[in-house]
Amino acid sequence: MTHLGSESHAGVYRYDDVDRQFVFERVEQFRGQVARRLAGTLSEDEFKPLRLMNGLYHQLHGYMLRIAIPYGVLTSRQMHRLARIARIYDRGYGHFTTRQNLQFNWIKLAEAPDILRELAEVDMHAIQTSGNCVRNVTTDQFAGAAADEVVDPRVYAEIMRQWSTLNPEFSYLPRKFKIAITGSLTDRAAIEVHDVGLRAKRGPDGAVGFEVFVGGGLGRTPFIGKPLRDWLPEADLLAYLDAILRVYNQWGRRDNIYKARIKILVHELGLPALRERVEQEFAQIRGPRYRLDPEIVAAINDHFAAPPFAEAAVSVSGSLDRHPELPAFGHWLETSITAHRQPGYAGVTISLKPIGGIPGDLTADQMDAVADLAARYSFGELRVSHAQNLVLPHVREDALFDLWQALGPIGLATANVGLISDIIACPGLDYCSLANTRSIPLAQQIGARFSGPGEQQNIGDLSIKISGCINACGHHHVGNIGILGVDKHGVETFQITIGGKVGTGAALGAVIGPAVAFDQVATVVENLVAVYLEQRQAGEPFVDTVARIGTRPFSEKVYGIAA
């Protein structure tokens, strides 16, 4: 095989002895904490933030472990280890989340330290995947591969991962704190719905700097992030983040958990006043001790060097055999391929949304198989996308057909990425103790309605996002069609919004009318789609039609028929 890749070229931050010592110390620390809890010397109240900062939640079925996949990057070896953990410690599968992490839902407390040790052996951990601290930094799933990339965001995501890890000052914040970074023209990291969003860009002289957004977030009070600073020099990244976090730590509300996120502080103080506090703090922190040294950036950058792309691939660039005799391959190509910066290569998205399946779930066998495919076709590297799909970032164009053929038998060739059945759904009543409604079964029903051949392709780009309660884990506010589960006197009902979107020019959706019953939701979606198909102009995606004609025609169709 010519395109056989070696994992040693995967673009990941490679641990050395210092990093390894750190994660193993952390595992042993947690083992001690669990022992104190089991012995009763640590109360549940005291143990809770400690376990949360190690990714351990208590949920409907017991403990759930959320494993950090820093900025969504994984190697084949790490994926094999996740498969092993799924088999030994869980029920043979795992769940990829919208924050580029992986969750196991059936964990035993006493075994959690052993799982963390298994992770540490492959340079992984579950640090700060929960708790009122700086969470896993997320980024573009095509980082380092996208044709439109200006700055590689992984380098800065890794720097922020390190800086935030066990940060002594910012581990007991008013509430959790999420940072996302993009380095491309197209924002695939949803930076405007994070506590802090960063857009890495280049100045006239080519130097790296950042545009900074603050106070975005969904949940019960959704806000789009506000522009805090247009240009932050690279060297000041950490000092400026320290300043934001320090202002938040001191003045963020601690009296009401629902008002504790930084978005509320931004809202209550107003952006100018917040900016003034941050800038004042920054002016004083700035200095040699907290400057991000260019040598450190360069050293971390080395970890993300491009893999050794094959010279030969350049010549096949653009001459892809689309196998017209196999339309299914053509459909898959249309939805699954993203332009790569390297001629002859493509980024491939693997849908984790088979029709009728559970969005984001992957079995241990699938994990092993996909890890092998990554080793074979993508330099041993995988990504997790915030839409709960997987990505093989660097696949040779002339290997796409082989890859597709290998994905089919393991159930991973669904050609629906970006289409109506590529649904984001939170765990809902099936797993979550806060849920009002089911969420996964709804995704399954809707997907089934649009499973006819070519039907989804005809509809084109359309995102459906479902949350089983106001906490908005499914990002319903920014779905082109958003579905929110509400409890009406013990009956599951669903509020429908349209027109939401993420990425550049993020927007919150508008409610189309009264909430509907579980059995009606799929029909409502069909009606919304019908209005769009009637009204769309050439090349106009669903969300643009909504913006052009407003919600009214949609409401009329939906409630006219229901009445």
Place this chain on the structure above:
Amino acid sequence: MALLLENGAVVTDPWTVLDDAAGSDGIPEGPVIVSLERWQRDRAVLELRNAPLGIRLKSHQLAGEIAADLDRFGLVVLELPKFRDGRAFSTARLLRERYGFTGEIRATGAMIPDQFLFLVRCGVSSVEVPDNADLAVWRHALTEITIAYQAAATADEPLSLLRRRLSP
């Protein structure tokens, strides 16, 4: 209450906490700790005393409020009303790094051993723990993690990248 130093040693507490309600003539000899309110109210009297003065801040009373008076104090006590209330971490750091305070910074209130190292790294020099606390657990908490990924208020040995080795 037992008083633990940043190196894990137990010491006896030379300080007396002055009740806010107690009158000015009832101030005992020797080092006393007053609340911020009392300091603001009785400053004239307190300044005339010939013994060390400590000040106690509630978690919402931030470092800036005492910055101008810091040279009057030998001790700043930071209260954690709940261990989840992390404002004291910023207050300690600001006292050390911004305002150059070199006296004792003491944390008191609801803390768990697992916060000890973070407190110390932010500049806290002593913690007040309940009499029944398992001191071995508190001491151990200082040694569990020996590597840090960011600079903070205490000295450390820089390693490569952002990393530093914490001195035990």
